[in-house]
Amino acid sequence: MGDYLTTLLITVGIYTILSLSLNIIVGYAGQISLGHAAFWAIGAYSFAVLTTKYSIPFVEAAFFSIVITTLVGIFLGLPSLRVSEDFLAITTIGINFIVQGIFNSFDYFGGAMGIGNIPFPTMHGDMISNNTFLFITYLLVALTIIISYIFKVSWAGLASFAIKDDELAADVSGISPVIFKLLSFAIGSALAGLAGILYASFMGFISANDFSFPVSVAILAMVMVGGEGTILGPIFGAFLLILLPEFFRPIHSYRMFLYGILLVLMMIYQPNGFFGKKGIVWSMIKKS
Amino acid sequence: MEKNIIEIKNLKVRYENIQALNNATLNVRKGECVTIVGANGAGKSSLLKAVMGFNKTDEGNIIFNNQNIENLPTYKRAALGISFVPEGARVFPKINVLGNLLLGAYKEKDKEKIIERLDYIYSLFPRLKEREKQLAGTLSGGERQMLAMARALMGKPLLLMMDEISLGLMPKLVDMVFEVVEELHKSGITILLSEQNAHKAAEVADRIYILELGKITKETDKEGLLNDPYIKKAYLGK
Amino acid sequence: MEHDKKILEVCNITKQFGGLKALNGIDFSIGDGEIFGIVGPNGAGKTTLFNIISGVLKPTNGSIIYKHKNITKLGAYKRARLGIGRTFQVVRPFAHLSVEENVLAAYGIRFYYNPLTSFLKYNTDKHKKNVDDILKMVGLYELKDRVSNELPLGFQRRLEIARALAVNPKIILLDESFSGLSFSEIESIKKLVVDLNKRGITIIIIEHNMPVIMELCQRVLVINYGKKIALGSPEDVVNNREVIEAYLGKKYN
Numbered sequence: 142m143g144d145y146l147t148t149l150l151i152t153v154g155i156y157t158i159l160s161l162s163l164n165i166i167v168g169y170a171g172q173i174s175l176g177h178a179a180f181w182a183i184g185a186y187s188f189a190v191l192t193t194k195y196s197i198p199f200v201e202a203a204f205f206s207i208v209i210t211t212l213v214g215i216f217l218g219l220p221s222l223r224v225s226e227d228f229l230a231i232t233t234i235g236i237n238f239i240v241q242g243i244f245n246s247f248d249y250f251g252g253a254m255g256i257g258n259i260p261f262p263t264m265h266g267d268m269i270s271n272n273t274f275l276f277i278t279y280l281l282v283a284l285t286i287i288i289s290y291i292f293k294v295s296w297a298g299l300a301s302f303a304i305k306d307d308e309l310a311a312d313v314s315g316i317s318p319v320i321f322k323l324l325s326f327a328i329g330s331a332l333a334g335l336a337g338i339l340y341a342s343f344m345g346f347i348s349a350n351d352f353s354f355p356v357s358v359a360i361l362a363m364v365m366v367g368g369e370g371t372i373l374g375p376i377f378g379a380f381l382l383i384l385l386p387e388f389f390r391p392i393h394s395y396r397m398f399l400y401g402i403l404l405v406l407m408m409i410y411q412p413n414g415f416f417g418k419k420g421i422v423w424s425m426i427k428k429s
Numbered sequence: 430m431e432k433n434i435i436e437i438k439n440l441k442v443r444y445e446n447i448q449a450l451n452n453a454t455l456n457v458r459k460g461e462c463v464t465i466v467g468a469n470g471a472g473k474s475s476l477l478k479a480v481m482g483f484n485k486t487d488e489g490n491i492i493f494n495n496q497n498i499e500n501l502p503t504y505k506r507a508a509l510g511i512s513f514v515p516e517g518a519r520v521f522p523k524i525n526v527l528g529n530l531l532l533g534a535y536k537e538k539d540k541e542k543i544i545e546r547l548d549y550i551y552s553l554f555p556r557l558k559e560r561e562k563q564l565a566g567t568l569s570g571g572e573r574q575m576l577a578m579a580r581a582l583m584g585k586p587l588l589l590m591m592d593e594i595s596l597g598l599m600p601k602l603v604d605m606v607f608e609v610v611e612e613l614h615k616s617g618i619t620i621l622l623s624e625q626n627a628h629k630a631a632e633v634a635d636r637i638y639i640l641e642l643g644k645i646t647k648e649t650d651k652e653g654l655l656n657d658p659y660i661k662k663a664y665l666g667k
Numbered sequence: 668m669e670h671d672k673k674i675l676e677v678c679n680i681t682k683q684f685g686g687l688k689a690l691n692g693i694d695f696s697i698g699d700g701e702i703f704g705i706v707g708p709n710g711a712g713k714t715t716l717f718n719i720i721s722g723v724l725k726p727t728n729g730s731i732i733y734k735h736k737n738i739t740k741l742g743a744y745k746r747a748r749l750g751i752g753r754t755f756q757v758v759r760p761f762a763h764l765s766v767e768e769n770v771l772a773a774y775g776i777r778f779y780y781n782p783l784t785s786f787l788k789y790n791t792d793k794h795k796k797n798v799d800d801i802l803k804m805v806g807l808y809e810l811k812d813r814v815s816n817e818l819p820l821g822f823q824r825r826l827e828i829a830r831a832l833a834v835n836p837k838i839i840l841l842d843e844s845f846s847g848l849s850f851s852e853i854e855s856i857k858k859l860v861v862d863l864n865k866r867g868i869t870i871i872i873i874e875h876n877m878p879v880i881m882e883l884c885q886r887v888l889v890i891n892y893g894k895k896i897a898l899g900s901p902e903d904v905v906n907n908r909e910v911i912e913a914y915l916g917k918k919y920n
Binding site: 307 | 721722723742743744746747748752753755759760761762763764768769771772773775776778779782785786787788789830831833834
C-alpha cells in the first residue's frame with residue numbers, strides 16, 4: 142500500500158475512534174461536548190511527555206496515558222453534573238481552549254514548539270512498518286466498536302439513554318445520573334486518550350494547534366452527520382468527513398467551511414443523522 | 430338561526446403513524462358555546478390546533494367567516510379573529526399580568542379602546558386586577574389559566590377556542606373557570622371548548638360533539654348528552 | 668391510626684424557596700399498607716412535598732423517616748432503590764425508549780448496582796419475563812414495543828406507574844395520575860391502585876378528583892399555603908369548614 146493511502150487510512154481510523162468516543166458522551170449520555178479535542182490532546186501529550194522526558198517504555202507509557210486521560214475526563218465531566226446542556230456546551234468549549242492554552246504556553250509541554258521525537262512502536266528492536274501500524278490502528282478501531290456495542294446493549298447503555306431522555310425521571314427510578322454521566326465521560330475520554338497515543342506515535346511530533354477548537358467541532362460533526370447514539374453513524378461520519386475533502390482536492394482548504402455547511406444542512410434535513418431514526422441510509426438498510 | 434362563524438369540513442390530519450383527525454366535520458354558529466367531548470387521544474387538541482394552524486391539514490376545509498383558512502399561517506388566522514388558549518395555561522412567565530394582557534391586544538392601536546378592554550377583562554377576572562403587577566410565572570395554576578383566557582380575550586376574538594381549561598385545577602377553580610366561560614357565553618362571545626369532563630361540558634354548552642378516533646360520532650345538546658345511554662356509559666360513568 | 672406499623676414519617680418539614688415558604692412545618696406519618704390522599708389548592712405545596720419525600724429536593728428543615736431510618740440526606744436514586752417509587756404530574760417518560768425499555772431501565776437497578784456489573788446485558792429472558800408481568804399488570808403489555816412518547820396520555824400515566832413498580836417499591840407516590848383521563852381510564856387506574864395495595868404496597872395519592880380520593884383513601888391530608896389544615900378520614904375532611912372554603916368551594920356531595 143502506498144504511503145499516502147496508509148497515512149490517510151490511519152488518520153481515518155484515529156478519527157473513527159474519536160467520533161465513537163465522543164458518541165458515548167454525546168450520543169449515549171446526552172452530554173453535549175464541544176471540547177473533545179482536549180481529551181485527545183491530553184492522551185497525546187501524556188504519551189509524548191512520558192516517552193520523551195521520562196523514557197518510559199511504549200506500552201507502559203500508553204497504559205498510563207489512558208489512565209491519566211480517564212482521570213482528567215472524569216474530573217472535567219464534573220461540570221456536567223451541575224450545569225444545564227447549553228452551559229455545558231460553553232463549558233466544554235472553555236475546557237478545549239484552556240487545555241490547548243496550557244500545552245501551548247508551558248515549556249514543560251514544549252510550548253509553541255510542541256514535542257518531537259515521540260517513539261514509533263517497535264517489534265524485536267525494529268520499528269514496525271506503516272502497514273503494521275495501520276493494522277494495529279484498525280484493531281483498536283475494532284476494540285472501540287466492541288466497547289461501544291457492549292455499552293449500548295448493556296444496562297449501562299439503557300440507563301444512559303434514560304438519563305439522556307429525562308434525568309429527573311431516571312433519578313427517581315433508581316438510576317444515578319452522577320454515576321452514568323461520569324461513566325460515559327470516563328469511557329469516552331479513555332478512548333480519546335487512545336486516539337491521542339496513536340496520533341502522537343504515528344506523527345512523531347505534536348503541537349497544541351493540532352487539538353484546537355475547530356477539531357472538536359469536526360469530531361462533533363462526524364457524530365451528528367452519522368447519527369448520534371448509533372454505532373455505524375459515527376464511523377460513517379469519520380470516513381465521510383475525512384475522505385470527502387481528500388477526494389476533492391480543490392475543496393480541501395475549505396474543509397471547515399464544508400463541515401459547517403454539512404452540519405447546518407444535516408440539522409435541517411436529517412436531524413438524527415444518516416444512520417439515526419428517519420436517516421436516509423438507515424431507512425434504506427431497513428427496507429432491504 | 431345565526432350564521433356559522435366556523436365550519437370544518439372533512440378535516441384530516443395525520444402525524445407520523447397516527448391518523449389524528451379522520452373526516453371531522455362540525456360547525457359553530459355566532460354566539461354559540463360548543464364543546465367537543467372525547468377521550469385522550471381522540472383528537473380534540475389536534476382539532477383545535479388544526480383550526481389555529483399549528484397542525485398541517487392533509488385534507489378538508491376550514492371556513493372561518495366565509496373564508497377558507499386552511500392554508501393560512503397561524504398569525505393570519507389570529508388576525509382574522511381566532512384566539513386559542515392551549516392546554517396547560519401558557520403565559521409569559523417573566524412578564525407581569527398587565528404586560529401579558531397588553532400583549533394579547535397587540536393588534537389594537539387605540540389606547541382608549543385598550544383601556545376599555547382592560548376594564549372589561551378586570552370586571553370578569555377581578556383576581557387579575559389584584560395581581561396586575563405580579564410576574565405571571567409566580568401566579569398559581571388557576572390564576573394562570575385565567576390569565577391565559579383573559580389574554581386571549583384582549584384580542585377581541587370572533588371565536589375563542591380553549592383546550593381542556595379545567596385540567597389539573599382544584600375543584601373550586603374548576604367551578605370558577607366554568608363560571609367565567611358561562612359569563613363569556615352570555616356576553617355573546619362565540620366559544621369552542623374541548624373537554625374530557627362530560628358533566629362540565631353539559632353545564633356550559635349549547636351543543637356538544639362527541640369525538641372518537643378522529644371522527645365526530647355524535648352531535649347532541651345538553652339533555653341529549655345526559656340521557657344518551659352510550660354517552661352515559663362511556664363518558665359519565667353511570 | 669389503624670395501621671400501627673409506620674412506614675413513612677414526615678417530621679416537621681419546612682421548605683423555603685427564596686422568600687417563599689413552600690412548606691411550613693408539615694408533620695404526619697403513614698401506616699404500612701395504607702392508601703393516603705393529599706389534597707390542597709394549586710400551588711399549596713403538594714408536589715414540593717412529593718419532591719422532598721422522593722429525594723428530588725432537600726428540605727430546609729425537618730426529616731423524612733422511612734422504615735425507621737432517617738433518609739433525609741439520601742439522593743433520589745438511593746431512595747428508589749430502598750423502595751420509594753413515584754410518578755409525575757406532567758408525565759416524564761424516557762421519550763425515545765420503548766415502553767418495555769422504559770420499565771427495563773428502572774427494573775435494572777435491582778441487579779446492576781455498580782458501574783461494572785451495569786455492563787451486563789439486561790434483556791435476558793428472566794428479566795424480560797418479570798418486566799412483562801409488570802406491563803401486564805398495568806395493561807401495557809400489548810404496547811410494549813411502542814415508543815413511549817407516541818402513546819396517548821392515559822397510557823403514559825400507566826407507564827409511569829409501571830416504571831415506579833419496576834423498582835420493587837414499598838411505597839408509590841402518585842402525583843395526579845388520574846388527571847386528564849377519561850372516565851373509563853380513571854376507573855381502570857383506580858382498580859390498579861386497589862390491586863397494588865392488596866399486594867402490600869403503600870400508596871400516597873395527590874389528586875384533585877375528589878370522587879377518586881373519597882373512594883380510595885383511608886385518610887386524607889389537606890394542605891394550604893404549605894401548612895396542614897386538616898388530616899382525617901375523607902368524610903371528616905370534606906366536611907371541614909376550612910377545607911370547603913380554601914379548596915372545595917362548596918360542600919362536597
